[in-house]
Every structure is written in structure tokens, then in C-alpha cells.
Amino acid sequence: MFFNKSYSLNTKITLSFLTLGFIFLSILFIQIIPNLQEEQEQYKKREIGHMVSLTKEQLKLAVELLTHSSVSRRNEINALLKNLLEKNILKDTLEENIIDIKALKEESKCDVFYLDEKQTIQDDILKLLNSDGIKAYYGEQNHMCPKIIKKLYYLKTFKNNRKIVLECEPKLFKNKHINLEENIKKDLEKSFDLTYQDHKGKINLMWLNTKHKDFETMPLYNISDQFYNEKYCLSKMSSAPIPQTGKLSGKQILDATEKEAIIHFLKDTSLKEKEQIEEKAITWIRTIKDQGDVKILFLTTIFEKDFNRDFYSPIVKVLPAAFLAFFVAVILGFFVFKRLFKSINILTNTASEVNKGNITLRSKISGTDDIAILGRTFDNMLDSIEENINNLDKKVEEKTKELSSSLEEKEVLLKEIHHRVKNNLAMTINLIKLQKSKIEDEKTKDILVDIQERIFTMELLHRKLYESKDLNSIPFKKYVEELCSDLNKTYSNSRNIKITCDIEDININIEYALPCGIIITESLTNVYKYAFEGNSGEISISFKKDKNKCRLIIKDNGKGLPKDIDINKTKSLGLRLVSSITKGQLHGDFEYKYEKGSSFIINFSYI
DSSP: OTTOTTSOHHHHHHHHHHHHHHHHHHHIIIIIHHHHHHHHHHHHHHHHHHHHHHHHHHHHHHHHHHHHHHHHHHHHHHHHHHHHHHHTEEEEOSSOEEEOHHHHHHHHOSEEEEGGGOSOOOHHHHHHOSSSEEEEEOOSOOSSSOOOOOEEEEEEEOTTSOEEEEEEOGGGSOOTTTTHHHHHHHHHHHHHHHHSOSOOOEEEEEEEETTSTTTTTSBSOOTTOOSSOSSEEEOTTSSSSSOSOTTOBHHHHHHTTTSSOEEEEEEOTTSOGGGOOEEEEEEEEEEEEEETTEEEEEEEEEEHHHHTTTOOOHHHHHHHHHHHHHHHHHHHHHHHHHTHHHHHHHHHHHHHHHHHTOTTOOOOOOSSSHHHHHHHHHHHHHHHHHHHHHHHHHHHHHHHHHHHHHHHHHHHHHHHHHHHHHHHHHHHHHHHHHHHHTOOOHHHHHHHHHHHHHHHHHHHHHHHHHHOSSTTOEEHHHHHHHHHHHHHHHHOTTOEEEEEEEEOOOEEOHHHHHHHHHHHHHHHHHIIIIIOSSSEEEEEEEEEEETTEEEEEEEEOSOOSOTTOOTTTOSOHHHHHHHHHHHHTSOOEEEEEESSSEEEEEEEEOO
16 A cells, blocks of 8 residues: 555655554554563662662671670679679688678679578579679560660679679669660661652561461461560561561561562551551561571561552653654654655766766765765765875874873872772771770780781872872882881880881882881881880881892891791791782792891892
8 A cells, every 4th residue: 555656755655654653662562661660660679679688787787786785794794893892802711701791882882792691582593693703683584585684693602612792783884885776776777768768668676486376377466465575576776666567477477588578468557547557568578697496587668559659650651752753753754755866866876976986076965854964975075085194193193182181080080099098998097096995905905006007008008199190109218207107106105216217219109019018017016016125226227229129128226036036937927927928929038137136128129
């Protein structure tokens, strides 16, 4: 029908395009539209699944933090009561012991008594006091929930087998982490809200008893449930006062852990009680901790209506745009094809003549349609060949400028990377300092100081790279001087230790600067710690470069290492690290000499 001889070419082309257009639209609606909504749903599920996985890891860390906090507080109270008791021991022999009980009571604010003199004491407390140290008495309470301590007991057994007990109220001891669960809950809710806005979803952390008699058959939550029950226990980190499980049984919940989201019905408690009806909800369930019969589970619940709220109808969105584009294309096509064949014949004849060698012939097609543009392009092609050759050098130059500009942009990005790495390392150093201020153990503090200085070596390096105009070179003299200044402040401890630097004013790249910085840090740390027996000393650092040969010497006037030491096989972590970096990264050699002090000599080639 479309190729009837009575029809004009324009009519045939128009009808052909209309037919093809309707065919393509049909394919679009049949093949693509039904899949769009499913893709939206899968995308949102993946998005929330990622959020759930992230929150799960946060909760694991939170549980570990709470456990550590509880143990830490118990140890602090144990140490405090132990010190108070020992402070008030007046006499302790095999025959007798004498304690200033009155002073101990006043100072500790606890009840103090000898176990054999106590007239009445509960059997469960008596069983608890079976060994020395701090004991927590919880009384009768659900075995799943975090238990509330009712009394604290500290037991001390003396040489004559007499046992003294301190019975204390837990409120006597300040709990620094009392609001820890509430703070973690707020952080988790913020994380959840950032990932999925404007929802009425809930997050729940609960202990689940898999051995309860109703575990498999009855709904987990019942409106008559007490806060403490034998089926479950809800953490304070949860965002709802009751489990958001609807009619799901404990077994259904457990079977859905670490799997796809489970669909169930749930009342929207954010509404007024009269308006509350059971609605479809989607719940993701993850295991935080497996304690045998008791599981700690993380549940994320979102109502399906909230989940689908932002979904749009693909037909409503796509259909108007598709038909508009289709008819605009048809109209434009009509005007394009109006002069199509006339222009094509002229262009074909011109091309044939040019192919025979008549390159002076031009089509001279006028107009603004595609064929006219093609004709003018063809006419200009021969004229532009010579011009293109003449402009080739100019274009090469322009491309070179573009590449230079691109390189500058990459250098700016690289400097930004060094800046961010520097900031992150500086933050790490500050966190170490903060943690160090809370630790009383000197050995642990020393370890943190060593770690802090190693990180400072890298932070300073990235700082110099950020400040440097050339990202492949670092002003080594300034880098070493600042490094030595920081180490001197950290380790001198009010001692009169003089440090001098004889460093060539050269720039070296990061592949050599970082290993050298770590070597200097480790060497100076060992010198500060072990080289000087008095309150004074001298340290010198020398770095010389001759062509591609470099020599780094770290010297002190201290007592030196043991005579029989092998610096390449020593058990000292610092010396092993220096030896390993020298050989493994600098591909050099590490030598030790003693002459009125220790000298550490590192030789390597700078390529």
C-alpha cells in the first residue's frame, strides 16, 4: 500500500516513517516499560541492603564497644576497692589480721564485714563469693537482657583463711559510659535516615531465645509481654519501644537472617490508635552475634507504602515524551525529504566527476537541510586539504596546550590527594594523642608514641608534597629538620639532648624520602630511649649525595649497642625495621660502628 505508484515519494516516506515509528513505540512499551518499575524496586532494595550491611557492621562494633566498656568499668572498680582495702590493712599475719573497718567504711561508702561473722547471707550471694576479687550480684532477672547490677561485692582472703567482704551500691561508682547506648542509637538513626529519606522505618536490636516453648508456633511479640521476658529482649539502641515483627514467629525471623527481605504485616504505631491498621512491611534481618541458644539480631523494617512512595508510573512518564518525539521527528523528516532526491542526484553527479579527476567541479547545493550541508562539505573538502596541511602544525600546538592544561589539572588533583592524606594522618595522630591521655600504662603509652611518630613521618612527607611545586620532589633538608624537631619534643623528656643536622639542600622523590624518614625516626627513637644514661647527649644526622650515591649517617655519643650484636639479626624491632627498609626498599646496605658513640651508616643508590 505504501509503495502505490499514485502516492508521492514524500507520502510514501511519511507513511513509512509513521509505520516504523509505531512499531518502535510498541516495542518500547512491550519490552521496556514493564521492566522499569521492577528495576526501580530492585535498585531501592539494593540501596537499603547496602545500608543494612553497613549498619550491621556498625552494630557489631557497638556491641564490642559496650562489652569492652563493661569489662573496663569492672576492672576499674576492682582496682579501686583493692587499693582501699590494702590501704586500711593494719596487720596481716598467719595468726591474725587487723583492718581499720571504720575507716574503710567511711572511705569506700560500702558495708564491710568478715564472711564468717555475717549472721545471714543469701545462698546465691554466698555461692558468688567463691574467689577473691570483684563480683556483681544481679538477683533474679532474664538471662538474655543486659543485666542490672543490684550489688557489688569485693572479697579478700587473708593468710589465716579469714575472708573480708565489701558490699557496695553500684551507684557509688560513676559510670562514664552510661549514655553510650543512647548515643550509638542516635548515630545509627542518622545513618539510616541519610540513606533513605522520609520513611517510617524502624531499626531494632534484640536478643532472641531460640529455646523458648513458643519459638516456632506463636508470634514473637504479644501485647501482654513484659519488658523482661523469656522470649526476647529489646536493646535501648532500637528506635521503637516494642519489636517491629508483627505476627512473625521467632523461627520465621531466624530463618530470614542473612537472606532477602521478608514481607509481613505490621501496624503503623506512628498513627493514632484508631487509624492503625495492618499494612505490608519489608524487614531485613541480620545476625550481630551468635551466643548459642541466644542470638543477637538486627532488624530493619520499612512499610511498603513508604518504600513505593517515590515510584513513578513508567507509562505516564514515557508515553507523552515518546509520542511528542515521534511526531516532531515525522514533521522534521517531511521537510528534510522534500528536496532530498534532487540534492542527492546533484551530489552523485558531482562525486562521479571528481572521481574521474575533475576536482574543480563543485555541487553548489543551496539550502539548510542535511543534504545541502553534505554538499557544501563535499565542496569544501578539496579546498580544505591544503589548508589542513598548513594548519596541522597549529593543531598540534593547540593539542599540546590542551595536554599541558590536562596535566596541570591532574597535578592539582594529586596535590589535593596529598592534602587529604595529610589531614587524615594528622587526625590519626590526634586520635592517638587523645587515646594516650586516657591510658595509664606506661608501656602502652610508649607503644602509642612510637606509632604516633611513625605516622608523623608519613604525614610530614605528604605535607611537604602538598606544599611543593613539584609533586615528584621533596625538600629533604627541611623535611629532616622538622622530623628531628618533633622527635626531640616527644622523647627528650626535659633532658639536654642536642641534635644537629648536616643535610644537603636537595630535593628527592617520595620513593626515597619516605624510607629515609622512617629510618631516621626509628634510629632516633632508639637513641633517645637507650643511648644516654644521663640527662645530656648529642646526636648528629648527616646526608650527602655524590652523583647517584647517597650516604645517611646517624651518630650519637651514647653508650652504644652490645659488642656482640648483629644489627641484621637483632630482635630489636627498630633495628630490624631499619635493616629491612634499607635492603628491601632502598636496595642499600646498613652498617654499625662504635667510636665514642654509635654510628649508623646507610648507603644506597639514588636512581
